[in-house]
Amino acid sequence: MIDVMYFAWVRERIGESRERVETQAATVAGLVDELKAREPRYALAFEDLSALRVALDQELCDFDSPLDGVREVAFFPPMTGG
Amino acid sequence: MRVRVQAQRFDTGAELEGFGAGGDVGAVVSFTGVVRGTGGLARMEIEHYPGMTENAIARFAQEARDRWGLADVLVIHRFGSLVPGEPIMMVATASRHRVAAFEAAEFLMDWLKSRAPFWKKEIGADGETWVAAKDEDETALDRW
Numbered sequence: 117m118i119d120v121m122y123f124a125w126v127r128e129r130i131g132e133s134r135e136r137v138e139t140q141a142a143t144v145a146g147l148v149d150e151l152k153a154r155e156p157r158y159a160l161a162f163e164d165l166s167a168l169r170v171a172l173d174q175e176l177c178d179f180d181s182p183l184d185g186v187r188e189v190a191f192f193p194p195m196t197g198g
Numbered sequence: 199m200r201v202r203v204q205a206q207r208f209d210t211g212a213e214l215e216g217f218g219a220g221g222d223v224g225a226v227v228s229f230t231g232v233v234r235g236t237g238g239l240a241r242m243e244i245e246h247y248p249g250m251t252e253n254a255i256a257r258f259a260q261e262a263r264d265r266w267g268l269a270d271v272l273v274i275h276r277f278g279s280l281v282p283g284e285p286i287m288m289v290a291t292a293s294r295h296r297v298a299a300f301e302a303a304e305f306l307m308d309w310l311k312s313r314a315p316f317w318k319k320e321i322g323a324d325g326e327t328w329v330a331a332k333d334e335d336e337t338a339l340d341r342w
Contacts, residue, residue, distance in 0.1 A: 124245055124317035125328050171315070174250035190247060190315075194331035197275065197316035198231055198287060198307055 118183065120147075122161070123192035126168065129161035144170050145179045147189065161191075169194055199263060199271045201255045203246065205278040210288055218270045218292025227299040228272075228290040229307060235282030238322045244277045244286070247315035251275070258309045266302040268293050273306060275316065308338045 121134045141147040148165065151158040162168070170177055171190040183189070202208075210230045218226045233242050259271045268291050275287040289306045293299040310316075318329040 121247070123247060123315070124319070127245075171247070171250060174247070174253060176313070190250070192247070192315065193317065193328065194336075195312055195315050196318045196329045196331050197314040198311035198335075 118147075118186060119188045120151075121188065121190040123190065125193060126161050126191050130157055139183070141183055143179070143183060144172070144177065144181050144189065147183060148179065167193060199256075199259055200273070201252060201259055202274045203248075203251050203255070204274065204276055207276070207284060208274050208288070210285060213272065213274065213288065214290060217272060217290055221269055222294050223269045223292045224294050225296040225299040226290060226292045227296070227303045228288060229303050230288040231286040233280050233282045233284050233286055238324075239282055239320055240323070241282075241321050242280045242286075243319045243321065244280065245317045245319070246275075246277045250315050254314050255310070258306055258313070262291065262302040262306050265305070266291070266293060266298040268298065268302055271302070271306075273310070275310065275314065277316065305342050308335070308342065311335045312339065 117136050117138055120137045122130050122132060127133050139147050139150055141150055148162050152162050165179055169192055170179060172181055172186045173188050214228055255273050259273050262268060263271050270292040272290040280286060289303050291299045291302040312331060312335045320327050320329060
């Protein structure tokens with residue numbers, strides 16, 4: 117089981133800010149494919165991966181990063197701080 | 199070094215009181231970001247990633263401190279609902295000479311813009327829009 121978090125418009129499209137997900141995926145991209153297959157709202161949120169960023173245990177990572185040992189995955193659009 | 203992520207409004211003057219005072223500090227630079235009221239903006243909502251935000255900012259602040267040999271660094275960033283004219287965030291740097299203080303403040307601003315996990319939403323008469331990241335904010339990181 118892994119904690120998956122969504123922020124900004126990703127959260128709005130999926131309609132959840134956090135959920136526990138049972139996954140067999142080896143990488144972030146694999147997890148995204150599993151989520152997209154669930155329901156249209158996920159497919160819509162993950163439509164264009166170039167518009168998304170991912171953090172694994174609160175560190176920015178890539179979509180091909182392995183999920184081995186990861187407890188928390190977060191998906192969000194490019195950040196707009198400052 | 200002070201890093202704060204908070205919903206409450208802050209007072210830039212009060213935060214700078216005594217900042218960097220003493221020692222061999224000869225320069226204090228501060229920048230305050232304010233909510234612009236352009237285009238009939240009613241308010242701005244800022245979302246963040248608790249935990250990751252504080253850690254990321256603390257890391258940038260430590261890097262600025264080491265790289266420019268700063269005597270002190272201060273970063274405050276707000277989240278929640280803000281109206282035009284309110285301060286969003288501030289950075290302050292204290293150093294021996296002004297060049298280091300200015301450069302370190304710019305470095306911090308550039309990193310906060312596109313690497314600190316905040317997302318801004320603008321709410322106006324025409325509805326609400328998530329602020330899109332700008333390419334120039336991403337390329338601004340290259341100079342560091």
